Amino acid sequence: MASKKQREILLDPLFENNPITVQVLGICSALAVTVKLMPAVVMALSVMVVLGFSNVIISLIRNYIPMRIRIIVQLVVIASLVILVDLFLKAFAYDVSKQLSVFVGLIITNCIVMGRLEAFAMDNKPWASFLDGIGNGAGYGLILIIVAFFRELFGSGTLFNIKVIPDWFYQHGYMDNGMMLMPAMALITVGIIIWVQRSLMPGLTEKE
Amino acid sequence: MKFDRNSNIYTFIFTIILVSVVGILLASAYTFFKPFHENNIRQEKMTDLLYTIGLDKQKLAEVAKAKGLNLSYKLIEQYFEKYFVKQIALNEKGEEVEGIKAFDVDLKTEIKKPASEQVYPLFIAEKDGKTYYVIPLYGKGLWDDIWGYLALEPDLRTIAGVKFGHKGETPGLGAEITSKWFEDRFIGEKLFDEQGNFVGLDLVKNLEDKANKDDHKVDAISGSTLTCNGVEEMINERVKHYEVYFKKLKNQKNK
């Protein structure tokens, strides 16, 4: 169904051109929701939806947007989609939406969304733009979920709120690492992910 | 057809179309989703209140399952109305204020007014022939607001159950105030002395005698002193205002 080029558009942002670790986009709104896996997964899905659909919409109307108010039009489209997502979460996933609090709203200023609109959707066809949006959203979500996995596992000893570290460990002196729950550890975890990724893909190393 | 995409007229028309499309879309989405959202808020409040009188959600779900029902919003509302027989609001002198339902009082805004202008909501519940008095709480934790509900036994001095909530306390430390093991520490503690004078609670770290329920002391969570101080302050500040009313109730009963 999908041609080779389309598959590339979809899969490239997952690793080689990952928005967080390579493009340095969209770190802002999201690390704060990586204390537990559940909110991280919901956040990742929300970003994918917003990114995919805003890319399609902008791509559809790209030939009609007045250049002078381009940025505002993009912001309006993104903001409306985010409001829809926010309303949806409040109605059908209330508990998670409370944990995400203002961070759903901050998807608006997530640089990934604006960045992809400018760089891709403004001069590509809708279907390719959609794949690009979903791919970038997924690449971003992947990092979120990896960070959240480690933070929840070592910080609370749970995954999706289910205890995974057996009681036997605790009886023999194992303790959850409260430090993992602090914001600081999210940054350090991302740093380590970058380290691992760049060791595996030496081409990405920065020259200074 | 080719447009001049940079002309003022075109920009203007484009803006108007965009704004109206977005406006209509968002307004209709909002009207569609709003009832679900409001029900979620009400449901959370009702389950919290039911929890304080010993009816936690799991228990209710089991009861419902035995009858072949799902624990839906409707059912929770039914349980709530069954057990919570009366809702009142008091003023500072312990008199009932007419026309205000405790459920509708927004403590967050109420608490900012001076004490003499506030209303103090109170829920009265009946379960197994016993009358419980449930007081909503609101205060400040370490990072942000904390809140909760506190149920008193029919003797008007012993805690029957509490339920706490928080907005942004430290995960794993202060956020643990919403855990069952912490909330259970409050059960049986006394807030008033035998004459009905308010004494309050003291949250102490590494409390020696945890089993003593008459010393007005509760074991705090180590590592989250400031959140626990917030909880202590919140309980003491809020419950104090009900002293006058409870004394009146006691006198009526003794007569």
Next chain:
Amino acid sequence: MELLNIFIKSIFIENMIFAFFLGMCSYLAVSKKVKTSVGLGVAVIFVLGITVPINFLLNKYLLQPGALKWLHPSLADVDLSFLTFIMFIAVIASMVQLVEMFVERFAPALYASLGIFLPLIAVNCAILGGSLFMQQKGFTHLSEAFVYGLGSGIGWLLAIVFLAAIREKIAYSNVPAPLRGLGIAFIITGLMAIGFLAFMGIKI
């Protein structure tokens, strides 16, 4: 006293970067030189100090449930809160534009140093984040919102200048190749955030 509390809290304890990771994109991109990072930091303070109070008024008199009561009593039931995001971002985008024009016209020297950063700021999460947190905190007075905006901006400036200073030094260190640049910046920021934990719980 309350104002001072909000001020200190928003700079050190609820630091935009160390506690909420807001504005990370430009934070990491611009923090290679102290001089440029001071420029961006000042611009952030400026814009936060303007947009947070404006959005406060907007929220109070337009968006909150029942906020339209001052227009006509019959409008007391109108709830426009679902428009929050779109209104806030519109205010921010247009204010940034306006500020840019003003600065260019009346303070060309300032424009020369701030100019390139201003358009960047419209999509800086810290700016929208400031307004959203302001709404969530439910301030009652304009002054509180103003102080909060200012404090958050100063906190952001501190964070970016500190990081830039460290990065200037670290250019001479022997960092493992895969960690160079972005990776080490993340880890340094993490360590700085741990340092800032020391401020936790300060009350005035």
